[in-house]
Amino acid sequence: MRVTQTMLANNSLRHMSNGYQNLGKIMDQLATGKKINRASQDPVVAMNGMRYRTQVAEVEQFKRNLGEVYNWMDTADATLDSVTQSLHRIRELTVQASNDTYEETQRANISKEINQLREHLVALGNSKANNKYIFNGTNTTTQPIDTTKMDLKTDNEEFIANKENFEVTYNGELYKFAGDNGGNTFQSTTGKTIEIDGERITHQYTTKDENGDDKNSTETLKDNQIVISYKDAVSTNNQKVNIEVLKGINMNVNINPGQVFSSDFFGDIIRLENALNDSSSKSGDITKFLNNISTQMDKVVNERAELGARYNRVEMTERRIMEQEVIAKRIMSNNEDADMEKVIMDLKSQETVHRAALAASARIIQPSLMDFLR
Amino acid sequence: MQSTFHGLETARRAMFTQQTALHTTGHNIANANTPGYSRQRVNFTQTEAYPNPGMNRPDIPGQLGTGVSAGAIQRIREGFLDTQYRAETSKFGYWDARQVALHKMEDIMNEPTEDGLAQTMDRFWTSLQDLSVHPEDSGARSVVRQRGMAVAETFNYTSESLKAIQRDLKNEINVTAEEVNSLARQINNMNTQIASVEPHGFLPNDLYDQRDQLVDRLSQLVNVKVEPVGSGGLALDIAEGKYTIKLVDQNGRDIGVTLVDGKRLEANEMKVAYDDDTGLVEAVYFASQKTQEDPNFDYKTNGGVSKFTVDNFHAAGKMKADLESYGYIAKNGEEKGLYPEMFQNLDQMVFAFAAEFNAVHNSGWSLNEIAAGEKSDPPINFFEYRGADLTIVNFKGAASNLKVSDAIMAGLDNIAASTDYQGKGFSGDGSNALALANVKDASLNFGGTTTNVQSFYQGVIGDMAVHTNEAERMMRNSDTLRLSVDQRRESVSGVSLDEEMTNLIQFQHAYNAAAKMISVVDDMLDRIINGLGR
Numbered sequence: 066m067r068v069t070q071t072m073l074a075n076n077s078l079r080h081m082s083n084g085y086q087n088l089g090k091i092m093d094q095l096a097t098g099k100k101i102n103r104a105s106q107d108p109v110v111a112m113n114g115m116r117y118r119t120q121v122a123e124v125e126q127f128k129r130n131l132g133e134v135y136n137w138m139d140t141a142d143a144t145l146d147s148v149t150q151s152l153h154r155i156r157e158l159t160v161q162a163s164n165d166t167y168e169e170t171q172r173a174n175i176s177k178e179i180n181q182l183r184e185h186l187v188a189l190g191n192s193k194a195n196n197k198y199i200f201n202g203t204n205t206t207t208q209p210i211d212t213t214k215m216d217l218k219t220d221n222e223e224f225i226a227n228k229e230n231f232e233v234t235y236n237g238e239l240y241k242f243a244g245d246n247g248g249n250t251f252q253s254t255t256g257k258t259i260e261i262d263g264e265r266i267t268h269q270y271t272t273k274d275e276n277g278d279d280k281n282s283t284e285t286l287k288d289n290q291i292v293i294s295y296k297d298a299v300s301t302n303n304q305k306v307n308i309e310v311l312k313g314i315n316m317n318v319n320i321n322p323g324q325v326f327s328s329d330f331f332g333d334i335i336r337l338e339n340a341l342n343d344s345s346s347k348s349g350d351i352t353k354f355l356n357n358i359s360t361q362m363d364k365v366v367n368e369r370a371e372l373g374a375r376y377n378r379v380e381m382t383e384r385r386i387m388e389q390e391v392i393a394k395r396i397m398s399n400n401e402d403a404d405m406e407k408v409i410m411d412l413k414s415q416e417t418v419h420r421a422a423l424a425a426s427a428r429i430i431q432p433s434l435m436d437f438l439r
Numbered sequence: 440m441q442s443t444f445h446g447l448e449t450a451r452r453a454m455f456t457q458q459t460a461l462h463t464t465g466h467n468i469a470n471a472n473t474p475g476y477s478r479q480r481v482n483f484t485q486t487e488a489y490p491n492p493g494m495n496r497p498d499i500p501g502q503l504g505t506g507v508s509a510g511a512i513q514r515i516r517e518g519f520l521d522t523q524y525r526a527e528t529s530k531f532g533y534w535d536a537r538q539v540a541l542h543k544m545e546d547i548m549n550e551p552t553e554d555g556l557a558q559t560m561d562r563f564w565t566s567l568q569d570l571s572v573h574p575e576d577s578g579a580r581s582v583v584r585q586r587g588m589a590v591a592e593t594f595n596y597t598s599e600s601l602k603a604i605q606r607d608l609k610n611e612i613n614v615t616a617e618e619v620n621s622l623a624r625q626i627n628n629m630n631t632q633i634a635s636v637e638p639h640g641f642l643p644n645d646l647y648d649q650r651d652q653l654v655d656r657l658s659q660l661v662n663v664k665v666e667p668v669g670s671g672g673l674a675l676d677i678a679e680g681k682y683t684i685k686l687v688d689q690n691g692r693d694i695g696v697t698l699v700d701g702k703r704l705e706a707n708e709m710k711v712a713y714d715d716d717t718g719l720v721e722a723v724y725f726a727s728q729k730t731q732e733d734p735n736f737d738y739k740t741n742g743g744v745s746k747f748t749v750d751n752f753h754a755a756g757k758m759k760a761d762l763e764s765y766g767y768i769a770k771n772g773e774e775k776g777l778y779p780e781m782f783q784n785l786d787q788m789v790f791a792f793a794a795e796f797n798a799v800h801n802s803g804w805s806l807n808e809i810a811a812g813e814k815s816d817p818p819i820n821f822f823e824y825r826g827a828d829l830t831i832v833n834f835k836g837a838a839s840n841l842k843v844s845d846a847i848m849a850g851l852d853n854i855a856a857s858t859d860y861q862g863k864g865f866s867g868d869g870s871n872a873l874a875l876a877n878v879k880d881a882s883l884n885f886g887g888t889t890t891n892v893q894s895f896y897q898g899v900i901g902d903m904a905v906h907t908n909e910a911e912r913m914m915r916n917s918d919t920l921r922l923s924v925d926q927r928r929e930s931v932s933g934v935s936l937d938e939e940m941t942n943l944i945q946f947q948h949a950y951n952a953a954a955k956m957i958s959v960v961d962d963m964l965d966r967i968i969n970g971l972g973r
Contacts, residue, residue: 069933071472072926079922104550104900105541105907112901114551119879119893122561126568133572197575197867203857205867206575304860308572309873401551434937438944 070433077426084419091412094403101401110401117397123312124390130308131383133195137306137318138376140194145369147189148325151182152362155334158182159355162341165348176341183334187212190299190326200322202302210326214298216335219261219288233259234292234332235268237357259291266291289339292332299328310382311389317375320368330364333357441489441503443967446960452506453953456483459509460946467934468943475652477514477932479644484510513677514644520928521651522665525658527921530689532659532757534914540608540764540777541907547600550900557896559593560879562586567876574856574869575806581851583872584843587821591841594789598782598839605778608765612711612720615660615758620708622657623684623698626650627706630681634704637680638672647679654684661698661756662687668701688753696725696745696754711762719774720767723747750775777906782838784899789841790834791883792892793822799878803855803871804864810852812863819853820844821875 093102104111161167162175190200190210201209217224217231224231233240233251240251240259251259257270266286274280303323307315337354340346442448460481470476488502549555563586566579573579629650636643657663664687667680674680681701686694699706707725714721724746730736749767752759766776774783801818808814823844829837846853856872857864878892885895 066927067930067933067935069929069935070937071933072929075929076926103542103545103907104548104904105545105911108901108904108908111551111904112897115557115897115900116893118551118558119561122565126565130568130572195573201867203860203865203868205865207866302865304865304868306867307870307873309568309876315873434940438940 070430073429077422077430080422081419081426084415084422087415088412088419091408091415094408095405095412098403098405099401100403114397114401117393117400121390121393121397124386124393127310127312127386128390130310131379131386134308134310134316134318134379136194137199137308138372138379140192140199141320142369142372142376144189144192144200145320145325145365145372148186148365149362149369151186151189152358152365155179155182155337156355156358156362159337159351159358163348163351163355169344172341172346176338179334179338179341183331183338184212186326186334187331190322199319200326201300202304202319202322203306204300204302204304205306207300209300209302209322210331211295211298212331214295215292215328215331217293217295219264219266219293221293224293228261230296231293232296232328233261234294234329234336235259235286235290236336236353237329237333237360239327239329239332259286261293264288287343289343290336292335292339294328294332299326299331310379311385314382316379316382320372324364324368330361333361441497441499443964444960445489445503445505446963447957449504449506450953450956450960452486452508453956454950456481456507456509457946457950457953459512461943461950463512464939464942464946468936468939471934471936471939475648475655476934477516477644477648478934479512479514481512482510483507511642511675511677512644513642514647514932516647516651516932517928520924520931521654524921524924524928525655525663525665526691527917527924528655528658529660529662529754529756531914531917531921533755533760534910534917536757536760537764537777538907538910538914540604540760541903541910543604544601544777544781544903545907547597547604548900548903556593556597557893557900559586559589560893560896563590564876564879567872570854570856571869571872571876574872575866577851580854580856583854584847584851587843587847591822591843594785594838594841598785601778601781602839605765608761608778609713609718612758612761612765615761616709616711619657619660619698619758620706622653622660623706623708626653626657626682626684626699627704629653630699630701631704633679634670634681637670637674637678640673640675642675642678650682654682657684657698659756660758661754662689663698663754664691664693666701686754689755694747694753698725714768717766717768717774719776719779720749720762720765723749723752723762781899781903782835785838786834786836787885788892788895788899789837790829790831791885791895792878793837793841794831795881795883796821796875796878799871799874800855802859803874804857804859804868805855806852806866807850808855809857809864809866819846819855821847821854 094100101107101110158175158179162172167175187210191208192199197205198207198209199205201207219225228249228251229242231242238253238255238257240253240257243250243252243258249260249262251261257268260267260269266288268284268286270282271279272282301323303321305317306319308318310316333354337351337357340350340354460483463479463481467478484507486505486508489505490496490499490501490503550557552558563583566582566586570576570579570583629646633643633646633650636646654663654665664685666683666685668683669680670678681704682699683697683701684699686696686698688694697707698709705727708728708731709723709725710731711720712722712724713719724744726736726744730744748770749759749762750769752762762776764777766774766779769775797820800821804814805819808819821844823842824837825840825842829835829840854872855864857866857868858871858874860868880891880893882889882891883895888895888898890898
């Protein structure tokens with residue numbers, strides 16, 4: 066093949082510009098640390114890159130969600146601990162007061178302390194974490210417990226007018242309005258009823274006689290033995306608050322507040338206070354309350370145990386998220402990050418090639434026959 | 440009997456001829472760097488020997504040579520290489536233009552980066568997750584709104600930027616068509632000039648060069664085939680004649696358009712017609728200048744006009760790539776092309792995603808609804824379309840018109856984070872926000888493809904990347920082939936200075952020797968005229 070100077074010049078130029086192009090690509094890789102800078106350089110890397118980035122973003126988000134999960138659970142746990150302690154103290158005081166050597170004023174003083182403890186329990190029920198009421202199910206912006214709506218008397222005008230808005234606590238059980246046909250009747254879940262007709266309060270219940278047959282009993286209660294409160298004095302929103310902690314796995318972060326801070330929970334304590342303030346109360350009347358307090362304490366302990374178990378699960382999930390984060394980031398890095406050692410080696414060899422091209426061009430293009438024809 | 444002055448005549452002829460060769464060498468050297476120049480060579484021919492055989496020829500030893508003359512000055516070129524070069528050039532023109540259009544699209548899609556659409560959507564999902572954790576928090580709501588706006592604006596921006604490039608492509612199509620027409624006219628001019636020179640027995644080498652260069656340029660825009668037509672008269676056998684230029688497909692088959700008619704010395708014009716509604720290319724047509732100048736001319740109705748839809752227009756080259764990139768109405772009435780298809784994909788993606796997102800949003804309870812205790816009627820949408828009324832069958836413009844709804848813009852408390860729970864919603868319930876965040880994984884129907892929005896988008900980007908990658912690779916391949924053919928062409932037609940230098944010396948010596956011959960004959964004559972008979 067005949068080769069002319071123009072051909073040599075063109076080829077040299079092309080080789081040099083190719084060299085610069087390759088150097089430019091290597092330069093991009095070194096400066097950005099990425100294998101590719103546009104999708105077309107490697108469509109597969111680009112597509113995977115998009116997916117892996119989303120994955121990393123997801124894991125990071127779950128990590129952030131975990132912070133809030135801990136916030137809820139830690140606060141709930143600490144609060145339930147205080148609730149247990151307060152109940153212990155109330156129990157102690159009740160045992161103390163049940164001693165008949167205590168006289169009226171001493172019992173009244175104990176009642177005052179229990180009253181303070183009750184206030185404390187209300188405050189605990191109304192506790193906030195991160196500016197949310199954590200014991201009100203999903204209704205986190207409203208305070209769950211309103212003491213002004215508790216402990217109404219039978220002569221309360223509104224109670225007389227609209228009994229359906231109220232409920233009654235007696236002996237650890239909650240009696241709900243039984244409906245229009247019942248007129249003045251409130252009914253518990255176990256079928257016991259309380260009828261409030263003016264000042265007269267009658268309690269009807271069934272017991273078993275010695276033969277094991279049902280026996281209907283009726284007793285008359287005093288005004289201060291029952292506690293009447295508005296239905297919404299304690300919120301009944303027990304809906305679960307869920308936070309996603311892993312793809313598709315929702316963690317229930319709140320406790321079931323109805324199991325702890327219920328109307329009967331506070332009602333029983335109010336009844337205890339009333340009993341202590343009642344001069345006619347005998348040791349036996351007060352001892353009865355120990356049972357109620359134990360029942361409430363059991364409920365708290367149960368909730369706390371469940372919370373603890375869930376807490377363990379959260380910790381396990383956290384470890385998984387941490388592992389996943391490392392894996393996701395490694396996969397992303399493997400996919401799109403440049404291998405620096407390789408790139409630097411490429412740079413070195415490309416540099417050598419480029420220098421050779423430059424040197425060769427300089428030597429070949431210059432001389433011609435003219436230089437030798439003199 | 441031969442002439443006494445025979446030697447003088449032979450030497451004179453030699454001197455003249457070598458001089459012609461020297462001049463041609465000079466011309467070659469002068470044009471060593473002229474683009475498109477083919478080196479020229481003087482075809483030396485011996486003059487007729489003496490004596491001619493015939494009845495009354497002198498009886499002398501014969502035949503005696505009478506010297507040399509310059510037969511013709513011919514350019515050295517191989518037509519086959521031109522054909523090859525032009526085929527490769529039109530492929531290169533096609534892939535190069537396609538690659539440029541796709542590269543621009545890729546620049547705008549800007550994936551994978553920290554600023555692309557995928558990342559913006561990821562941030563939006565993240566903000567919804569945050570809202571699901573803090574559903575009562577107006578800060579989290581405001582972030583959701585901002586990120587939602589960012590998503591809408593990114594879609595708007597992306598499709599607007601793509602539209603801007605599409606508009607540039609339209610300009611480019613018109614410029615390219617104009618260039619095709621201009622080249623056809625120039626080639627026709629060259630034909631006319633050549634037709635007036637060749638019949639006199641001359642070779643207009645420089646006109647040939649110019650004409651070939653024009654055809655080379657034309658072949659980058661459309662794929663052409665050259666058919667020479669003889670000029671007649673006293674034209675030499677090696678005269679190249681007039682060129683008839685036809686459009687051909689990639690297999691070299693005539694597609695039925697004569698761009699330049701060598702016989703009639705006419706050039707046709709190319710025009711691109713656009714659809715009124717969509718602005719896309721409706722047809723490409725070719726007709727003579729005269730036909731088109733007729734004020735009643737309408738390419739849709741006139742006969743004698745070659746008209747092509749873009750999918751019928753098989754002459755590859757820059758023109759075809761530009762038409763395909765910009766977009767056209769296909770035979771079946773569909774909108775086709777790189778940019779229209781990207782718009783369709785984006786619109787499809789936006790429509791399916793926004794519809795699902797709104798449906799989930801509608802089912803939830805916003806803080807305002809929770810406060811009012813009842814669902815608002817009509818339900819609150821999160822996304823809306825500016826001005827446009829889009830449906831599942833006609834969602835054109837979804838991407839460019841997407842925006843966060845007025846209701847959401849008017850109040851953060853209109854974001855529905857809570858799910859319906861026994862006909863009510865609660866402020867601390869973030870499960871609808873979570874459901875919204877999970878719309879990203881929901882299987883949606885994107886015009887026949889059922890997948891989630893992320894995968895669909897990844898598919899769109901992947902497709903684009905593969906197309907770009909292919910165009911780039913084909914562009915490089917055809918460029919390599921084109922360059923290698925060009926090297927071979929250059930190897931035949933290019934001027935080598937060393938070679939010209941060698942020729943120069945060779946011709947110079949021949950010239951000098953012929954001059955010496957004259958002084959030898961002179962001495963000889965001097966002997967005859969002055970030395971004899973003293």
